[in-house]
Amino acid sequence: MLRTLFPFPGGVKPEPHKEASAKAPIASAPLPERLVLPLRQSAGVAPLPVVRVGDRVKKGQVIAAAEQWVSASLHAPTSGKVADIGHYPLAHPSGLAAPAIVIEADGRDEWRERQPLDWQKLAPQAVRQYLQQSGVVGLGGAVFPSHVKLDANAQIEELIINGAECEPYITCDDRLMRECAAEIVSGAALLRDLTGARQTLFAIENNKPEAIRALRGAISEQHEDFIVITLPTRYPAGSLRQLVYALTGKHAPFNVLPTALGVQCFNVATVQSVWRAVAHGEPVVRRVVTVSGNVRAPKNWEAPIGMSMDALLQLSEPLSDTDGLIVGGPMMGLSLPLTDAPITKGSNCLIARSPRLFPPRPPESPCIRCTACAQACPQGLQPFELYWWSRARDFAKAADYALAECVECGCCAYVCPASIPLVHYFRFAKGELAAAAREQKMADSARSRFEFRQFRAEREKAEKAEKLAKAAAAQAAKQAETATTPLATTQDATMKSDPDHA
Amino acid sequence: MTSSPHLRDPNSIPRIMRLVCVALAPGIAIYTALIGPAVLAQICLASVAALFFEAVMLKIRALPVRRFLGDHSALVTAWLIALTFPPLSPWWLTVIGVFFAIVITKHLYGGLGQNPFNPAMIAFAACIIAFPALMSQWPAQGLSLPFEQQLEIIFGFAPRIDALTAATPLDAIKTALKTNADTNIQELLTSQNLYGTFAGRGWEWVTMTYLCGGAFLLAMGVITWHTPFAFIVSMAVISALCWLIDPGRFSDPLFHLFSGGAMLGAFFIATDPVSGCSTPRGRLIFGCGAGLLAYLIRVFGVFPDGIAFAVLIMNICAPLIDRYTQPTVFGRRARGSDAR
Known part of the structure; x- marks a missing residue:
């Protein structure tokens, strides 16, 4: 067809x-003998550990359970002992540590009971x-x-x-x-x-x-x-x-x-x-x-899952001039120094880097508006305009040129004859826009809280005044009945209804 | 650590500029064959002057001289100046042109990628206003001077004899029409032996080679088809209209397309990415406007050719045109509704 x-x-x-x-x-x-399993293996909320240090686990046993809908459970990749639950570095340029469960393998690789699901x-x-x-x-x-x-x-x-x-x-x-x-x-x-x-x-x-x-x-x-x-x-x-x-x-x-x-x-x-x-x-x-x-x-x-990237790399015998790793593809992946951060569910590729295979980017030249980036953009954007506004820190203008539609695929930076790291600029601009939006949101909620507080104060004042006026009127009526001077009472009521005096 | 992507196409600004020079080379060869080595002398002179001014300006601006000189952008500007100025111009005229282009138009406006106007065309415009006579003297048809004599004229050791120089076929027609309203163009061209196979004799082959060089740039992906296509079509249409109305007073479209700077303008000048339009539709408008204005200026204006002023006028409009011709973002339906 x-x-x-x-x-x-x-x-x-x-x-x-x-x-x-x-x-x-x-x-x-x-x-491997040791597996490091970061809890956050997926988008959404990280699952919570359901094992303790020292527990014996079987292969396929749940070690962290998903508690919310946008989350997925995590399992022991082999049988062994939970050696630690703590912070371990992730495969990320920041080298940030994140909560992880460490399992020491017992070498038996013993499955928990497996049963097919009668899904029909x-x-x-x-x-x-x-x-x-x-x-x-x-x-x-x-x-x-x-x-x-x-x-x-x-x-x-x-x-x-x-x-x-x-x-x-x-x-x-x-x-x-x-x-x-x-x-x-x-x-x-x-x-x-x-x-x-x-x-x-x-x-x-x-x-x-x-x-x-x-x-x-x-x-x-x-x-x-x-x-x-x-x-x-x-x-x-x-x-x-x-x-x-x-x-x-x-x-x-x-x-x-x-x-x-x-x-x-x-x-x-x-x-x-x-x-x-x-x-x-x-x-x-x-x-x-x-x-x-x-x-x-x-x-x-x-x-x-949880095997060290370096251990996996060694299996393919890296050459001596290897100076780093690319995790993911060369167009969108992360470039890292050689690392023993663990393989996660998202790690589809490790590329051993060398200066020969991945020569450093030549220094950035000025943009000559050749529009090679615009011709390469699969989202139909004008990356050179986005670059212009991002560089000028006019992020609102960048947003105007549909920055949010950028998928960071890297086509623009790949073709750029001026060697401008365009995607880098766009990530920066998106980050700034997100921060500005967060700040705006906070400012908005602060303002609405303040305005509500003012409104409430006004309302309470009005209510109080009304109440006092009513009471005064009632009293005045009563006093009128008992035929005392009404003037003094009115003055008294006005004084009382003023919250500053209250 | 570096940001993705980690791969890069080997294309570079120096390569783009080199390709432009390569595309100009055949035209230069034919031009040299027509006029003589003076053309090459002018190119050398302009190149040296351009690199000198570029280096000085980079130094003053505290930029890496070696790296930016190596981008060859000054060379392209220099070559375009040498090819648009009369080949027997005195040396100082060429140097002044280069000064205007490199120092004033380019670096005083922020250097590579920042100039709102085409540097070579500013040079041409400035010089033709300041030195109209010198900028209109072209070697007389069929004149072949020995190289030494050409050099002597350029460097001022020999007197500039009016008999040696003449107007271009384009200019000749205009002057004749101005002085004598009854002139018939066809008769004029034949009588003065100015007409070749389809345009000005000799010149037609130079411009034809520029067209071929332009095709090469298109094939190499250095330029897109929009600007030259629109330029040529608009000039052809307006000249055809005028020609159909009065063939005695207006030359035919072929003559216009292959005379003066039309082809050079369409493929090498109006396509300047920095000062031109950047959106596909914008480039069509830019090319259209440049072709139309160039025709109007060269036929009804006072200058021998209109490319420079046409391109400069369109340069002024380019940012506005770009703004209103933003292409649709993928996934967004209405053109210009939410994304400009």
Whole structure:
């Protein structure tokens, strides 16, 4: 079946660098002795620990439970002992420490009891809760809890399974689609039933022919009516808004979720983890991580959550001139020094950096308004204008030029001949705008509190005056009855009704 | 640690400027073949002067001289000045032009990327107002002086003999029409042997090569099609209209497009990203306005050609045009409703 694709504006075509790590099958990383599990593994609220230091845990046992709806539980990736609950550094340039549970492995890797879920007999809400308790979150990098996206009230027309994987170097989804196509298709069928989607579309860039073939095979084997759509390779084809538009022609401003357009989107690895959770009773305790870049053996590793990044990197034998890591893709990922921060559910790729592979950015030149950035922007923005206003600290003007629509994909900074770190400027401007909005909100609420206090004081004053006047009138009436001088009483009442004298 | 993205396209400002120079090279070659090595002498002179002024200004502004000199932007300005000034201009005229472009138009307004006006065109405008006679003297048709003599004229060791110089075909027509209202252009061009295959003799090939250089810039993605396309179309339309009304008094569109600075203007001057428009629709308007004004000025004005003033006038309008032609942001429906 031939479908018309709706081409999104802009985009860039960086060197893919995918072959090296896509060749080898996914390898299982050896179990480390110590696992550090930051509580915050997903967007939303972090789950709360339900184990104590010294507790013995089995693989797959809940160690932190989700207490709110936008949150997902966390599980022990292997059997062992809870060694510590404390603050540990995260994979973030700030090096900030965050609450984490540390597990010392006992080497037995012993599962807790696993039971498949008879999901067809359960109400959709029960399945959603089960997914939350299984710690299923978006594994494409955004780590949004998946059960939240399965809102019963949303009228979903199209379900999109995202296997575009448009960032250079990353091949974990490619390998997963080749090796676990059947599980992905089963998972997609489950999500289709949960969302009630009319149509299920798989989106894959055309540089992954094996993955496309594998998925098409699995779909016809399972007699599903899913359609695999081949996208032209162009970054950021896998970005949510661009993908939804390419496949459905629907697009929305930044503050409207695709759900509102009747579209829901899941990453292929997420879909597989949904299926593992439901069909095998396995919560999310491992994920496939691409290790590539300046290494001797680029490969995809299935690694337990909580494994140290450095330990995983060593498995792929980094070359001697490795001077850092990129966590995520080279277009949107974080650049870090070599770190033993843990792998989390969102870590899809580790790239060993070297000055040869990632030469430092040349110094920033003045913008010559060549508009290369505007031609590359997949959101149709004018980045050079945004840059101009951000640099001038006129953030309101930047907001006027639709700064909020920027998805920080990096296309503009990638093409900029003046080597301006545009995304950096935009993050800064967004931060300043957010701070200003917070301050404004605080000021507004302070003002309304003050105004209400004033109003209340006025009201109380008026009420009091009224009361006093009434009392005075009553008294006056009484006194009139007893025929005393009315003048003195009136004066008295006026004095009393003045709050300053009260 | 650096901010994402961690990859970068190898494109750079020096590369863009080099590509512009490369695109100018064939035109320069043909021009040199037509006029003589004086053209190259002017280019060298302008380049040296431009780099000198640029270096001095960078030094005064306490900017890294080596890095900014290496962006080659001053060279592009210098080359455009050398190609738009008469090739036998005295050396000091060229240097004054370069001074106006680099020091006043560029650096006094904030340097690269900040100038509201096209530096080379300010140079041309300033000099043609200050030295109208010198700026209108072009080597007479078919004149081939030896290189030494050309150099002597440029550097003032030889007298400037009026017989050596003449007006351009464009200017010749205008002067003739002014002095004698009955002049018929077709007869004039044929009688004075000014007409080549489709435009001014000799000049047509120079401008044709500029067109090819422009096509190269388009193919390399240095410029977009909007400005040159709109420039050429608008000039063709207005000249065709006038020509259809009175072919005796107005030259045909081909003659206009391939005479004077039209092609240079369309592809190399009106496309200046800094002083031009930046939105696609804005560039169409900019090109349209520049083509139209250039025609009106060169035909009805007092100057031999109108490109410089046309581009400068459009430069003034560029920020306003940009403001009202902002493209639709992806995902937002109405044009200009919530995003300007």
